Amino acid sequence: MTxxxxxxxRLLHADLERTAYGETxxxxxxxxxxxxxSAEQAAATFTGETQHYQYSRFGNPTTDAxxxxxxxxxxxxxxxxxxxxxxxxxxxxxxxxKTGDRVVASRALFGSCFWIVAxxxxxxxxxxxxxxxxxxxxxxxxxxxxxxxVLIESPSNPMLDVLDIARIADLAHRAGALLMVDNVFAxxxxxKPLSLGADVVVYSCTKHIDGQGxxxxxxxxxxxxxxxxxxxxxxxxxxxxxxxxxAWVLLKGLETLSLRVDAMARNAAAVADFLADAPGVLQxxxxxxxDHPQAALxxxxxxNGGSLVAVEIxxxxxxxxxxxxxxxxxxxxxxxGDARSLATHPATTTHMRIAPEDRARLGITxxxxxxxxxxxxxxxxxxxxxQGLVAARQA
Ligand SMILES: *Cc1c(COP(=O)(O)O)cnc(C)c1O
Numbered sequence: 001m002t003x004x005x006x007x008x009x010r011l012l013h014a015d016l017e018r019t020a021y022g023e024t025x026x027x028x029x030x031x032x033x034x035x036x037x038s039a040e041q042a043a044a045t046f047t048g049e050t051q052h053y054q055y056s057r058f059g060n061p062t063t064d065a066x067x068x069x070x071x072x073x074x075x076x077x078x079x080x081x082x083x084x085x086x087x088x089x090x091x092x093x094x095x096x097x098k099t100g101d102r103v104v105a106s107r108a109l110f111g112s113c114f115w116i117v118a119x120x121x122x123x124x125x126x127x128x129x130x131x132x133x134x135x136x137x138x139x140x141x142x143x144x145x146x147x148x149x150v151l152i153e154s155p156s157n158p159m160l161d162v163l164d165i166a167r168i169a170d171l172a173h174r175a176g177a178l179l180m181v182d183n184v185f186a187x188x189x190x191x192k193p194l195s196l197g198a199d200v201v202v203y204s205c206t207k208h209i210d211g212q213g214x215x216x217x218x219x220x221x222x223x224x225x226x227x228x229x230x231x232x233x234x235x236x237x238x239x240x241x242x243x244x245x246x247a248w249v250l251l252k253g254l255e256t257l258s259l260r261v262d263a264m265a266r267n268a269a270a271v272a273d274f275l276a277d278a279p280g281v282l283q284x285x286x287x288x289x290x291d292h293p294q295a296a297l298x299x300x301x302x303x304n305g306g307s308l309v310a311v312e313i314x315x316x317x318x319x320x321x322x323x324x325x326x327x328x329x330x331x332x333x334x335x336x337g338d339a340r341s342l343a344t345h346p347a348t349t350t351h352m353r354i355a356p357e358d359r360a361r362l363g364i365t366x367x368x369x370x371x372x373x374x375x376x377x378x379x380x381x382x383x384x385x386x387q388g389l390v391a392a393r394q395a
Contacts, residue, residue, distance in 0.1 A: 014070035062244035076221035085204020088218030095234030099125035101148035108156035158370035169197030175324035207337030264307035268373035283312035317366035326391025336372035
């Protein structure tokens with residue numbers, strides 16, 4: 001399917017291959033192995049002369065369909081899907097770097113991404129450096145030496161800092177590095193890092209792409225040569241394969257992705273506006289608001305403000321806990337990007353392992369609550385938040 005079609009059309013029809021039964025939606029092939037017509041065909045498949053499925057760790061019609069559709073959606077030459085989002089991040093980094101290399105990353109990363117850069121890579125002799133995402137003197141300094149990879153997340157978790165992807169791409173390329181962007185918070189609908197100069201985009205498909213609390217999944221997208229020569233041998237041989245069933249569920253998720261993400265962003269904007277003027281709220285961070293610290297950059301590089309809102313509740317940890325426990329509709333969960341609105345207290349959950357001084361540096365105070373806004377009626381969400389705020393002040 002050509003790129004001339006609009007986003008919603010591509011989300012339904014791109015690379016749709018029907019079997020002889022003519023099913024409407026793509027079939028699901030939960031099969032592990034494949035058979036050959038002859039020994040010659042098997043041999044030709046292994047040399048690459050013939051295209052034939054070999055084994056689902058190497059390739060499967062359903063996971064291939066997801067890869068093709070994600071690549072079309074992202075505007076990427078190629079895609080490999082993985083068992084989880086962390087499978088995508090770890091494979092992208094570990095397949096690309098070797099002992100003696102340098103990796104530079106923004107400090108505000110998803111917890112497990114931070115762990116890989118801070119703890120795992122150094123174990124294999126990779127030098128790793130963290131930079132505050134909007135400190136360009138620090139980026140320039142960190143990227144003044146040859147570097148293998150740069151990993152950033154924008155908007156970041158949980159404070160929703162927005163990083164200048166084009167500017168960081170430029171500095172990364174001058175250092176010889178690939179820029180890898182964890183685009184989970186924006187989703188493929190909200191931001192196109194490759195068009196801003198990034199080389200690799202990674203997703204947790206668990207989040208908005210499924211977005212209905214059903215399956216885990218991950219994806220890495222980038223140039224065909226890098227995907228085929230660097231990433232694919234790594235994922236195939238280390239076994240980081242997505243279940244075809246999960247791939248099929250994610251294909252269903254893609255069909256409604258843009259409808260869901262746009263509706264979630266509209267709800268999140270309404271929630272953020274309500275919270276900004278509500279009593280008992282010290283601070284609201286939402287990329288779609290004009291008071292966001294990087295509002296101009298949001299306008300230039302994001303399609304909308306996304307579905308996440310960070311809010312600082314009066315009364316520190318106790319105030320935040322009373323607020324969370326007072327919510328009746330919005331559930332307490334560290335997941336995000338779901339159709340159901342979710343709330344979490346980063347300082348005691350997702351970011352509990354980060355030292356208090358590092359949390360302070362990231363702006364994650366004890367009063368911060370991260371809201372992942374879903375598809376409920378916005379008036380119901382606002383009513384729930386209102387009574388949560390009343391509970392927060394009943395010390
Ligand atoms: C959830 C998440 C991941 C990890 O994805 P999993 O599917 O949970 O492995 C990575 N980065 C970000 C920003 C995430 O939100």
